[in-house]
Amino acid sequence: MEDFHNISIENDTDGLEPYLSTTFFVTSCIVSSIGLPLTLLAIYALYSLVQENNVAPVYVINLLISDLIQMCCFVIWVAQPKNLIMFVVSGIIHSIGLMASVGFMVCVAMERYLVITCPLWYRFRRNIKITLVVCFTVWVLPLILGFLSYFILKFLQPHILLSIYLLVPFPLLIFFLAGTLKALSSSISVPLEEKRRIVGTLVLVLLNYTLLFLPTIIWYMSAAITENSAFDHTLQIIFVQFSPLMDLVLYIFMKKGAVDKLLACLCRCRMTTEQEQG
Template identity: 25%
Template structure:
């Protein structure tokens, strides 16, 4: 008899190597990239750069997601949950919720750039630090609130292979299928439409701007297309497969044949969504020429500090602070938010 304790078998063996490898690479690259981005974002906010608010929340979302990866690496390597029910609830909650906060903040960044670029005269009225903060709070409340149901459930299952699964019951339960509809059509599809529309509109305006040389137009267009392509490739395949799984489970809960066929695509596309968290700092923050120069200054300053500290016989840091202050004075600023400097904003 088919009921909520029913579980489909999953014979795939390649997963124990593939998924820990993907998550391991994302963990290393994403952690280093997002930690480096913290200093850049702090200076952006200190200069009252509105975009810095969205970048700060994107970085926070990515770091929260990345912090769950060590547990997920161990889980996918063993294909067996070894950390207990409470850890399953907490890790499953943040792992799933922060996927959608990242998507939402990427859309906010695209929309903010669209307003600043396409409506430069109205942007000073529409865009504000307070408005950006309110939008970010609303995003967190919607995503975390909609995923809070994870914390109220005991979703640690024992599969037909006698291993424990954390939020990965095959087939999907009804409540998860219904939550997935909200994820797909609200917190993914709407941000996708906003992001694609915003960047396409910006590209159109850039090509109509006489003040930019051909090389600048080509560089900015390539960057915006890369941002759009990475977003689509990381998230769209997963949500297409997620919709198929949810629809099948909702209509025919006991259909293991379709579940077996869809599961490999689901697991692979789900793992690939994590790549965005590793790439976000490089495609949204480190692309500006001003940011690159500032990063070099910061790294050089850090290197001078380390060298001075090693050479200091007493280990006092007074001289180190002097070296760091001198290096910091060479800082020329980060992302340009002035409407006339389009070529450096991206």
């Protein structure tokens, strides 16, 4: 990811080892082969759910588009092009997709939070135009950060800069989940299924971020603090690779009735297992 920014075309492939390893090759093939077709289907299905008074799918669609960008970069890396420029360009594009992905996670969590905590205000404020402006801002932020990084590299290491960007959403996601749970405990107007969908969305986003992004952030910060770039960060990169597959589960929480059907299916499977054991 960010290591690509530090690679010189004249140098050898130092720093590319994690992207050329067998483990990275296998996980890239798995994620791309499963994620690409399913993500395209999910985007198509979510597009039909977009309405003037239902803008949540717009954020999820943009999140899935950022995942598509990352998976396309996986395909390029698996092909292992001989031109090092291709690695560098795809690394920069992947970084933009990764940072946009984190931004849209915050948007999804914020939208669900506002639905519960500020229902009247949000009902009159939400519309497609505002949503599209927010999405545009999320896409532009990584570009601005990349532009500014060229001017502040003398004062701030790239690892620290990227770590700060990726770490900012963490307290926000915790705040949105805690605030939503507190508001739902005293809410009687929200249907039970809607509560499940909202809580499920927020828990999934926070879980995805904590399990897949936080280890990478910790590695970046430790590498910057110790000034040691010799750490093997293949495992952290692989964690982030599985993020697009986790994001696909958000589709379940966007469709009405999907959560209840999923819970009913799990209950039937559990009852069948108990009957077979009995």
